[in-house]
Amino acid sequence: LLNLASPKDDFYEKSVQTLCSTVDTACAIGAESVVFHVGSHLGSGFEAGLERVVPALSVALDRCSDTTWLCMENSAGTGGTIGRSLEELSALYDAMDNHERLGFCLDSCHLYASGYDVTDRAELDRVLKQLDRDIGLDRLRCLHVNDSKTPLGSNRDRHDNIGEGLMGEGLGVFLAHPKLKG
Secondary structure, three states: OOOOOOOOHHHHHHHHHHHHHHHHHHHHHOOOEEEEOOEEOOOOOHHHHHHHHHHHHHHHHHHOOOOOEEEEEOOOOOOOEEOOOHHHHHHHHHHOOOOOOEEEEEEHHHHHHOOOOOOOHHHHHHHHHHHHHHOOHHHEEEEEOOEEOOOOOOOOOOEEOOOOOOOHHHHHHHHHOHHHOO
16 A cells, blocks of 8 residues: 555655556556555644655656546545545645646545545535535546445445445435536
8 A cells, every 4th residue: 555645764665666656557558547545644744744745746647648647536544544534635636736637536435434425415515516616526537436334424444335335325326416427
């Protein structure tokens, strides 16, 4: 796993190297995007983590081709995980000066675990409106669709098979939203 926010230099360097290698491979095979989790600041704070992430993403984005994007996936979890909130995703995007090849991937389970009830149409409308305002839904390149084994707002990343978790049939709200079609 990558950790582009790690305060540990050796792990950080390996993470940057791995992301760059993955981007190189993705470009070589004509992949549309590389989806990744930013990582965790491991208690050093969001701002310190951001100072590590920005140069790492700059290096990786410089390697992207005209057709291959780098996509941040929203996260869930504890321990200083970066990208759990819409505000953190927006801050990352802003810190990268809205790079033309930087996009994002929405994970239904991670949103749910982070307290965004994507089984409720009004809440999902609010989430998508905020993302469109702060980043732009044109930057949404893919969806990672999973049910959740843990309750809303648990901050625990435990995926379940679609229809077998706590979101159940409510996951259809996420899948059927008109702004997420295509």
